[in-house]
Amino acid sequence: xxxxxxxxxxxxxxxxxxxxxxxxxxxxxxxxxxxxxxxxxxxxxxxxxxxxxxxxxxxxxxxxxxxxxxxxxxxxxxxxxxxxxxxxxxxxxxxxxxxxxxxxxxxxxxxxxxxxxxxxxxxxxxxxxxxxxxxxxxxxxxxxxxxxxxxxxxxxxxxxxxxxxxx
Numbered sequence: 001x002x003x004x005x006x007x008x009x010x011x012x013x014x015x016x017x018x019x020x021x022x023x024x025x026x027x028x029x030x031x032x033x034x035x036x037x038x039x040x041x042x043x044x045x046x047x048x049x050x051x052x053x054x055x056x057x058x059x060x061x062x063x064x065x066x067x068x069x070x071x072x073x074x075x076x077x078x079x080x081x082x083x084x085x086x087x088x089x090x091x092x093x094x095x096x097x098x099x100x101x102x103x104x105x106x107x108x109x110x111x112x113x114x115x116x117x118x119x120x121x122x123x124x125x126x127x128x129x130x131x132x133x134x135x136x137x138x139x140x141x142x143x144x145x146x147x148x149x150x151x152x153x154x155x156x157x158x159x160x161x162x163x164x165x166x167x
Contacts (some may be wrong), residue, residue, distance in 0.1 A: 003027060036056070073091050078097050141161055142156045
């Protein structure tokens with residue numbers, strides 16, 4: 001996804017995407033509705049991920065090294081995705097009635113985080129409702145987690161804010 005218009009909104013609805021979604025520009029909002037981003041970019045014959053790739057990766061800096069996507073809102077509803085790599089300085093990640101599947105490793109090591117930034121550390125503030133997160137999640141702040149299944153460690157930078165209930 002290219003372009004640098006903070007008023008721009010990109011919506012993927014009702015799609016099966018075998019591959020990855022890469023945001024290299026600066027849209028204001030990215031929405032996935034009733035969409036599957038195949039974990040790992042594709043599947044092998046046995047159903048395991050074909051590659052160790054995130055389903056969604058968002059650029060953190062431009063060519064000059066300046067931060068970008070500070071106003072980006074990522075909204076995912078009624079969808080299945082693989083790992084999400086979103087900068088910690090993005091405005092936020094909203095997940096509703098979805099599954100985020102971190103990729104299990106081919107060797108005994110830590111799995112690719114289900115939610116993080118490109119470096120595998122804290123991603124943006126997150127709002128999660130009725131979501132299953134398979135694998136570790138690293139976020140700046142857990143604004144809300146309600147009726148969430150976490151099948152991995154959850155790490156937040158801000159500990160005195162937010163709400164976790166029925167998880």
